[in-house]
Amino acid sequence: MNFLKRYANWLHLQWPAGKVEKLPLAGEDGETNVEGIRVVGDLTGIPLLKFSADTGAKAVRAFLEESRFEPSRDPEDKILDVAIIGGGVSGIAAAREARQKKLHFAVFESKESFSTIRNFPKGKPIFTYPTDMEPTGGMHFRSEVKEDLVEELEAQQQDAQIEPVSAKIESITRQGDHLFLNKDEGEPVVARAVVVAIGRSGNHRKLEIPGEEKDKVFNRLHDPKEFTGQKVLIVGGGDSAAEAAIALVEAGVEVTLSYRKAELTRPKPENVEKIKSLSSSSDEKLALKLETEPTAIHDDAVVLRSRQSDQEETIENDVVFALIGREPPLEFFRRSKLKVLGDRSLSFWLGMGAFVLFCFWLYHWKGGKPVPFYGYLPNWLSPNPGALSNWLQNLSGTIGSWFRDPATLLGTVSRSASTPSFYYTLAYSAVVVIFGIRRIRYRKTPYITVQTYTLMAVQVLPLFILPEIILPWLGHNGAYDSGLGKWFADTFFPSVNYDPNGREYWRAYGFILAWPLMAWNWFTAQPLWGWLIVGSIQTFVILPLIIRRWGKGAYCGWICSCGALAETLGDRHRHKMPHGPKWNRLNLLGQGILAFAILLMIVRIVGWIAGPDSLASWIFTEGASKLPLLNYGWFVDLFLAGVLGYGLYFWFSGRMWCRFACPLAALMHIYARFSRFRIFAEKKKCISCNVCTSVCHQGIDIMNFANKGLPMEDPECVRCSACVQSCPTGVLSFGRYDKEMRPVYDLLNASPVQKNENDKS
Ligand SMILES: Cc1cc2nc3c(=O)[nH]c(=O)nc-3n(C[C@H](O)[C@H](O)[C@H](O)COP(=O)(O)OP(=O)(O)OC[C@H]3O[C@@H](n4cnc5c(N)ncnc54)[C@H](O)[C@@H]3O)c2cc1C
Ligand code: SF4
Ligand code: SF4
Ligand code: SF4
Incomplete structure (x- = not known):
């Protein structure tokens, strides 16, 4: 048991498993699921001044590039071209851009412009990361302290003659071509496009401990000098906590900084350095208590618990600052029908359920497999593509003769096209190519260009054209009738009656897809020695070598067909993969499936040695196939990889199968260590x-x-x-x-x- 725990830890459980914060779902230039609404600033996930300004200006430019956006540019028009909600950095950057493009716009602000920055502690130093970045739209941030920054921003607002309207917007509703901004008071405002720039204006996060409601607990530091001579506890590990600690120590306050993790990693490097130097200095003004958390707040003390030893310590205290961040204003987005990452409504589950059912049908039809406890699909659910091939071959004249003659390319294709798997692989390859081109255009890096072209080429050539067209066409033209050709075909593609081209050319997938992902060249009634040799070299020699140098992604991100679809069709769905320690534990499922594949392989080998009437052969062919959960072909290949792997694609990302269940990945995880x-x-x-x-x-x-x-x-x-x-x-x-x-x-x-x-x- 201990060994298994250590193994699980070594392989998967030792890695960090932080969760992803819930934010509105925004694509390129803040695009949301509601046409005409873009989200900018802190809500795009990067809490920095320069990025806020950059995203605000870019959103307005993106509206102007939309063909549906037809601004009137008429200041008398009752309908605004652009309504901007929030007068922070991103909102004012959007307004400056709208002014420059001569749009008819207004900014709606519930407090006062730049209120987040006005609320920074007095004299707070300003960091302007990334130093080289020049935000789109030309807003600048040259000041070094808060007061100067407010002046600098006000000057830029006045230069562009921006006068925010005082109003709190509660929600946005789309009606026809227009968007209605519902205010807390008065008539709604109508606009053609809306920029949502409301920052992290949600509730302050709570400590959830007794005493939190006391008057001595604050969520924001205004003037450090107010606390001179007092004993202050700061809870938090971000920039706000670090900067408050520094400012308070400099104002002569005795500070304890409590953070639940073992290291301060989130604050900017300058802040971390300063905290370290203050906490190690001899005047003991700053006590840094890592791996601790408060458990109770009393009138004149606080209780801190060590997360390592579980021991509690009571320290004297006058004031507490809980600086553990603010929630994004998610209710605003939900009221406005804007999607929030991780929100799962009834329509989410219904949509996913319907698609899983579709995949259930698709993979039973494609594989010609019976549904457990039911049998084969009824005829009305099982369209026969052979009818089209027959029709083509029965055409009269020259064209018909081409289709009838298997030695022509058309003749070969018409025979391959009589099985569902031909259409499935054709559609799969087409999707990889179409979405691959979109990915190259959208992501624009040399790495992505070369990687995506490689994935497309591998999918189209060896995984479609080779088995469906080239190999059978060569066969119909006598390439495998004698000599080396015959040896090659007999070794790798045995003759069969069930295949319209006469041989099992589908086994050629095994040139690309390694065991145990492609198990069917190994789980055969009699050993196919050619495949056992090729497959063993792939799985036990080539893969370990390439993984040693380039990592598991050399195969999963550059070669494998499942990876090809996940990186192309799945490109816009990556953020849907759940994160966190519970999900990381599920990474071990693949190890179980790998063990199942190895066990079946052992049974298979014993069956080969002991003969077809042996118990081992019976277990493999009869026993395992009768029970769906033990039937590898149904449970692993069809249900886990097909029905769930693809069924969950648009709801939980395209890598569910790859991350959790793929047995080849499970083996490669070991190599990857x-x-x-x-x-x-x-x-x-x-x-x-x-x-x-x-x-x-x-x-x-x-x-x-x-x-x-x-x-x-x-x-x-x-x-x-x-x-x-x-x-x-x-x-x-x-x-x-x-x-x-x-x-x-x-x-x-x-x-x-x-x-x-x-x-x-
Ligand atoms: C303590 C602290 C220190 C920071 N230090 C730095 C730093 O040194 N360097 C740096 O680069 N970044 C820093 N940041 C981050 C930076 O302040 C933000 O990235 C930036 O202010 C975000 O701008 P924004 O326009 O997205 O949102 P905000 O500036 O928060 O503006 C949102 C505006 O929308 C208004 N609003 C909200 N809801 C509504 C509504 N329903 N209707 C109308 N108006 C509404 C609010 O009143 C607010 O004025 C710091 C942030 C904090 C909190
Ligand atoms: S590496 Fe750091 S800066 Fe870059 S995306 Fe990750 S958290 Fe943000
Ligand atoms: S899987 Fe992709 S996103 Fe995740 S760490 Fe690797 S390269 Fe980065
Ligand atoms: S995890 Fe498995 S299915 Fe996914 S890309 Fe890698 S080998 Fe292919």
Whole structure:
């Protein structure tokens, strides 16, 4: 038992498993599920001034590129071209852009413009990351302290003559071509497009401990000097907590900073350095209590519990600051019918259920397999593609003769096209190509271009054209009638009656898809020695070698057909993969399925040795096939990989099967623990925005490696490059350790930020 625990920990459970915060679902330039509404600023997930300004201006530009957006530009028009909700940095950046483009717009602000910044503590230093970034729209941030920043921003607002309207917007409703902004008071405002720039204006997160309601507990620090001489506890591990601690110590306050984790990784490097130096200085003004959490707040004391030893300590205290962040205003989005990441409504479950049922039918039809406890699909649910082939072959004239003659290309295709799997593979390949081209256009990095073309080529050539057209066509033209050709075909594609082309050309998938993903060249009544040799070299020699150098993603992100679909069709669904420790435990399911495949293989080999009448052969052919859960073909191949793997695609991302259940991935995870592949992180650039973690469709908590400067080595990684590509500050790079354990970076650039930096230098 102990061994299994240690094994599970070594393979999967030791890696960080942070969750992804709930935010409105926004695509490129803040696009949402409601036409005409874009989300900008902090709500896009990157809580920095420059990004807020950048996203605000970009959203207005994106509206202008939409063909449906027809601005009137008439200041007298009752309908606004653009309504901007929120007068923070992103809202004012959007307004400046709208002014520049001569649009008819208005900004609606519930408090006063830049209220978030006005609420920063007095004299708070301002960090303007990334230093090289120049936000779209030209807003600048040159100030070094809060008061100067407010003046600088006000000046830019006045320059563009922006006068926000004082109103709180409660929700947005779409009616026909127009959007109605419902105010807390008065008539709704009508607009053609809406920019939502309301920042993190939701509730402050709660400590959920006794005493939290006391007057001495605050969520925001205004003037540090008010607390001079007092004993203050700050709870939190982000920039707000770190900056408040620094400001209070400088104002002569005795500060205790409590954070539940073992290391301060989220604040900016300058803040971390300052905290470390203050906490180690001899005047003992700052006590840094890592791995602790408050359990009770009394009038003159607080109780802190150590997360390591579970022991409690009571410390004298006058004031508590709970600086553990604010919730995004999710209710605003729900009222406005804007989708929120992770929200699962009735329509979510109904839609997914219907698609799973469709996949249930599709994979039984495609595989010609009986439904457990029911039997074969009825005729009305089982359209026969052979009818089309027959019709083509019965055409009169020259064309008909081409279809009738199997030695012509048309003749071969018409025979291949008499099975459902031909249409399935054709549609699969077409989807990979169409969505692959879209991915290349959307993501625009050299890595993605080369990777996607490779995936498309592997899918179309060896996984479709080769088995469905080239191999059978060669066969019909006598290539396998004698000599080496005959040996090759007899070894790899035995003759059969059931296949319209006369041989099992589908086995050619085995040239690309390795055991145990493609188990059917191994689970045969008699050993197919050719496949056993080719497959063993693939699974036990080639895969370990390529994984050692490039990681598991060399196969899962560059070759495998399931990976091809997940990276193309699944590209826009990656953020739907659930994260967190519970889901990470499910990563071990694949190990169970791998063990099942190995057990079946052993039974199969014993059956080969003991003969077809042996118990082992009976178990394999009869026993296991009668019980759906023991029938590998039905349970693993059809139900887990097909029905659930694809059925959950648009609801839980395209990598459910790959992450949790694929037995080949389970084997490769073991190889990957010995890999030199890493995703390296330049720690000082990381702003702990969590964007990388949120786009990882293998559920990896990449931020928790990056903000500690640790190379990412979770074996689940499929090298999709989404984290590297999406990181706003270019922290991450693919690479590997050389023999001396020095990082060697990939030549193909996967980060647009790094590419821009390289192009400039
Ligand atoms: C303590 C603290 C320190 C920070 N330090 C830095 C730093 O040093 N460097 C840095 O780059 N970034 C820093 N940031 C982050 C930065 O402040 C934000 O990224 C930026 O302010 C976000 O701008 P925004 O326009 O998205 O939202 P906000 O600035 O929050 O603006 C949202 C506006 O919308 C208004 N509003 C909300 N709801 C409604 C409604 N329903 N109707 C009408 N109006 C509404 C609000 O009143 C507010 O004025 C810090 C943030 C905090 C909290
Ligand atoms: S996890 Fe399995 S199915 Fe997915 S890409 Fe890798 S090998 Fe293919
Ligand atoms: S490349 Fe990044 S996003 Fe893709 S699987 Fe690996 S860690 Fe996740
Ligand atoms: S590495 Fe991740 S957390 Fe750090 S800046 Fe990049 S996306 Fe944000």
